[in-house]
């Protein structure tokens with residue numbers, strides 16, 4: 001199929017590349033000329049495991065192209081995906097101006113009936129608004145045909161995006177037109193070969209499904225974080241509780257890991273957007289308000305622990321492992337690292353940090369601190385430890401699971417490990433001479449000097 005994807009970000013790029021991989025001819029359009037130029041040279045503007053070689057293979061095969069020319073790309077397309085950003089507006093609403101601007105451009109340039117797919121996460125009613133923008137234009141021009149708008153929200157996870165797209169749990173199609181539904185089903189058929197995972201529903205239900213899914217996952221995280229904070233007070237290990245509840249099949253083990261809060265481009269903004277949607281209906285959503293509040297508090301957990309353990313942080317040197325909002329991505333939007341960095345830099349601490357992918361984005365966000373040398377970004381995780389008063393783990397990249405703890409203990413000035421992702425065993429860390437502070441966990445007593453010698 002000949003298709004266009006508008007937006008070469010995390011979602012658009014993965015969508016375009018995966019459809020090309022299945023044999024479709026895809027043009028991916030972006031208004032950011034620098035982004036498009038890099039892509040035309042086979043360079044991915046985002047960090048996503050496996051994306052770059054896949055882009056290059058499909059480019060060489062002539063199935064995947066990149067352009068800034070929306071009109072030319074769309075003219076020949078049977079299906080057009082809109083995958084532009086829907087960032088939060090000042091009042092918390094999802095700002096859908098990019099989606100509407102694209103719809104207006106499409107209305108002006110499309111010369112044949114086309115299936116237009118809203119992939120961006122957008123409030124209930126957005127696909128219908130896009131439909132009416134397109135309809136109005138066709139009516140003004142006296143055309144006898146109309147375009148069809150489908151809502152097809154995306155559920156991929158950054159860091160595992162290709163796998164998620166290639167092997168989706170489900171594909172949600174908000175579609176009220178049999179022809180458009182048939183086109184969409186045939187497009188997705190190669191991704192659901194072993195059993196049908198396509199769920200058809202109304203466009204408004206599809207839009208709501210995306211928000212309900214993300215906010216539900218966020219609620220699970222905030223719930224376990226709340227339980228963890230009570231565990232901290234009561235002397236209970238939340239890891240034992242996590243296993244205890246996760247083995248109940250009705251609960252399951254996913255998304256019940258206590259930590260220093262969720263971030264990213266989706267959960268925080270989608271909660272705010274849903275709260276705003278409710279507000280517009282004169283309603284309150286107290287559960288979601290609490291989810292958001294708990295997360296704000298949770299993001300301050302690393303700072304609170306540092307202050308509890310070290311007192312004033314002014315003039316202290318602190319080491320950080322992990323800056324991305326989650327492993328496998330360079331995305332720092334709403335990341336817990338930003339809350340900690342803001343506080344440490346404002347409070348006069350020195351920060352030495354390492355992240356396998358997100359350092360450039362952090363450097364762009366804190367140019368002054370980097371210039372002054374107050375924030376130093378390293379290529380080597382062990383280099384950050386020198387003369388540091390604590391190591392704070394914020395992102396659970398795999399390489400941090402079994403680091404050289406002896407080197408960690410040796411290099412830190414103060415052997416303090418603030419484990420914001422509960423990656424380490426408190427007693428094992430104590431035996432190595434490290435004071436381990438986990439989320440909802442108890443600090444283990446230090447090993448006896450004899451045992452320390454053995455270790």
Ligand SMILES: NC(=O)c1ccc[n+]([C@@H]2O[C@H](COP(=O)([O-])OP(=O)(O)OC[C@H]3O[C@@H](n4cnc5c(N)ncnc54)[C@H](O)[C@@H]3O)[C@@H](O)[C@H]2O)c1
Pocket residue numbers: 006007008009010011012029030031032035083084085086098101102119120121122154155156157158265266
């Ligand atoms: N990132 C995720 O993990 C994820 C997952 C599921 C859904 N979503 C949703 O998908 C949407 C896109 O998210 P993202 O993370 O890919 O955003 P992004 O910011 O990474 O990418 C958006 C791209 O759209 C481009 N763009 C904006 N206006 C344009 C226009 N008029 N013409 C052409 N290009 C234009 C931007 O330059 C940018 O490259 C959002 O609604 C988001 O909520 C994101």
